[in-house]
Amino acid sequence: MAEVVIVGGGIIGLCTAFYATQAGHRVTVIDRNPEQRDGCSYGNAGMIVPSHFVPLAAPGMVALGLKWMWNPESPFYIKPRLDADLIAWAFRFWRAATPAHVERAAPILRDLSLASRRAYEELAALPDLDFGLVRKGLLMLCKTQHALDDEARGATRARSLGIPADILDARQTAALDPDVTMDILGSVYYPRDCHLSPDRLMAGLQRRLQAAGVRWLWNTEVTGWNVEAGRVRAVRTNGSGGEIRADEFVLAGGSWSTGIGNGLELHLPMQAGKGYSLTLPKPRQLPRLCSIFTEARMAITPMGDTLRFGGTMEIAGLNEDVNPVRVRGIVKSVPKYFPEFRISDFEGIRPWRGLRPCSPDGMPYLGRPARFRNLVVATGHAMMGLSLGPITGQLVTELLGGQSPSIPLDLLHPDRFA
Template sequence: MSKKVIVIGGGVIGLCSAYYLQKEGCQVTIVDQSNLDAGASYVNAGYLSPSHIIPLSAPGVMKKGLKWMFNSSSPLYIKPRLEQDFLKWVWAFNKSCSPTNVAKAIPAIKSMTLLSQELYEDIRRNENFSFHYENKGLLILCQTEKVLEEELKTAEIAKAEGLDAKAISLETLKHIEPNVKMNIKGATYYECDSHSTPHEFMEDMKAHLAAVGVQFYKNEKVQDLEVSKGKVISISTDKQVLNADEFVLAAGSWSYLLSKKLGLNLLLQAGKGYRINTTQSTGITVPAILAEAKIAVTPMNGFTRFAGTMEIAGINHTINKVRVEAIADAASQYYPEITLNSEEKDNAASGLRPVSPDGLPYIGKSSKCENLTIATGHAMMGWSMATATGKLISEIIADKTTSIPVTHFNPDRRF
């Protein structure tokens, strides 16, 4: 297949799409409005998490969101806005917070994350990439009996799905993490999970793509798409006009702005997450989720990352100090011997994650445009699903049978 393909977006989803499209023999160009060195693909927790089988839109989440709306340090903060797109998204999100949605999402999320894990390992081996990648599992640390009970139920669901999940005693936890003091009531452990250092994978992938002839246009904003008879003919950036046979929309939280130009009803909101890195010796060797605080902790290559929070407040890059402080406070509450210092907090960074209303990504073609393939809406699962998404995008464009079913990811689905 020798098609000319333009990938709009150079985050992890865009790079993985370009990787597999190039393998299919396509001539690939990546266009991104940034310098390809910041954003959600660089500040995430680096998890490859089959454990995260429950979607963001689960029963009770909207109720919590409403309760937290007036607390800007809460784990999920939805800033009220009188914007039509936002209100449509809130309506659809609320409707999706149901047991039916969870039951539909679990097998779809599981198949995506397991495939992705396998593909990350394949890429590392086949391309001799050196990015940090480890299979050490994931701990869920709970400070209250109520949340521990909830997490035990989730672990049972995961176990029933064939994932390696279990409750562990505090004694067992000491053997897994002997060098760190924890202030918790109990924990669950997912041995099925892996973790990585995101910027290392991104650097390896960018270098590889450049070496195999993928063209990069950095710091170029796509401003318009020329459409004729249900096909994209070209895209206009602030610098040039580019033509191709096929187009991939992988622009993260910005995707819905471009999709509107095509008349697509792509419900999407930007969910801002934050990270604090520390080079202090924390003693942490296994990734963990601080359950009540919804903070992810990852021992990366040379540093430990504390990341989290979901702030639905539109597209902006403002660092909310209250939310940074909430992450630092949670670190000390769960790990009493760890204190993140002011310099580390001052160096906090944020990234915008594209959030769909039902917690599932948009992957595939819309009936409104035959040569545009959409790859966005992964929320907090972008890193966990990136390689599988890239593979699926290449299979869709090559008109092949997809590695896993993509029905639940249909961009035209209704909420």
């Protein structure tokens, strides 16, 4: 069994630690943040989404991005700036956003999502790991005929991939979720989708890993690598431990992975897609299901007695500042779909922000780069990192054990842009 160092203590790092310890490896997790942290894996919308089989790089996204670029409250925004990495990323995104790419990507994303959903059901059955998994499905709520037609086409494609999807009118939608008043034309219902409380999941995983003997290095930044003849020997850190040696290394640093991997010449193009969420502790109404406001590109998730609203994709570099104009865009959309809610409900609610790690083709980076025999890259999950966390951890563990991955990883290869 191997000594494994995992760089990054987000959902990908913790799920990898979970399955790697189960397989008998000795695991160290390094994170530059303290044990109490609130990064991307905490305040997200908590959705497990087999319905999301279309990658971010899809036809129409470039035109939408250009249209929304001029609206500061829009849900998708690329901050124009003269940055060679951003320009190269945008070019690759444009090249990837084709029907052929979506066609190739969809079955893999489906298989990853369904396997991850099964893994979440197994995790939820563990006696001391309660993270509020709700298996009631997801509603794509539409206000306009255009959006509903679009979603109906998505539902047809979903069914052809074996993912159940129902097209509902407003009355049928209200019957499914009678606890919330909706002002919509109709919806598409994906019964296999689920939701959970990400903060509880992260805390629960951390507790279990602690008990399993995982070694934590908090407040410890990985600053470089010590490599020799096709192997990583150690990571360099700013911590008191200095260099940390191991047999195997996993790069799971989320949006920072490109920078962390710089010394390894890995070529992992990535942009941080900033999103925000606001959680109402005592919402006026509490839906039973999670939903997406389709035109506004917002995710709404009941978590216990609270209700979380998340949205926006802001490509604006690796900064974690809160942009109040974009937060206002989220808040203003709420009463348009849920008319009982008021903009004033959000007064005093502190916005959370997180940086989604976005590759230019919308697919995660998962696999062993050719340059190093003992390194696995696991990052770039964009809007699906929570959903795909467990299957990612399982696949990384298969690679660590020298097995062939149970799901083909060709489209996710970390060298695909090298």
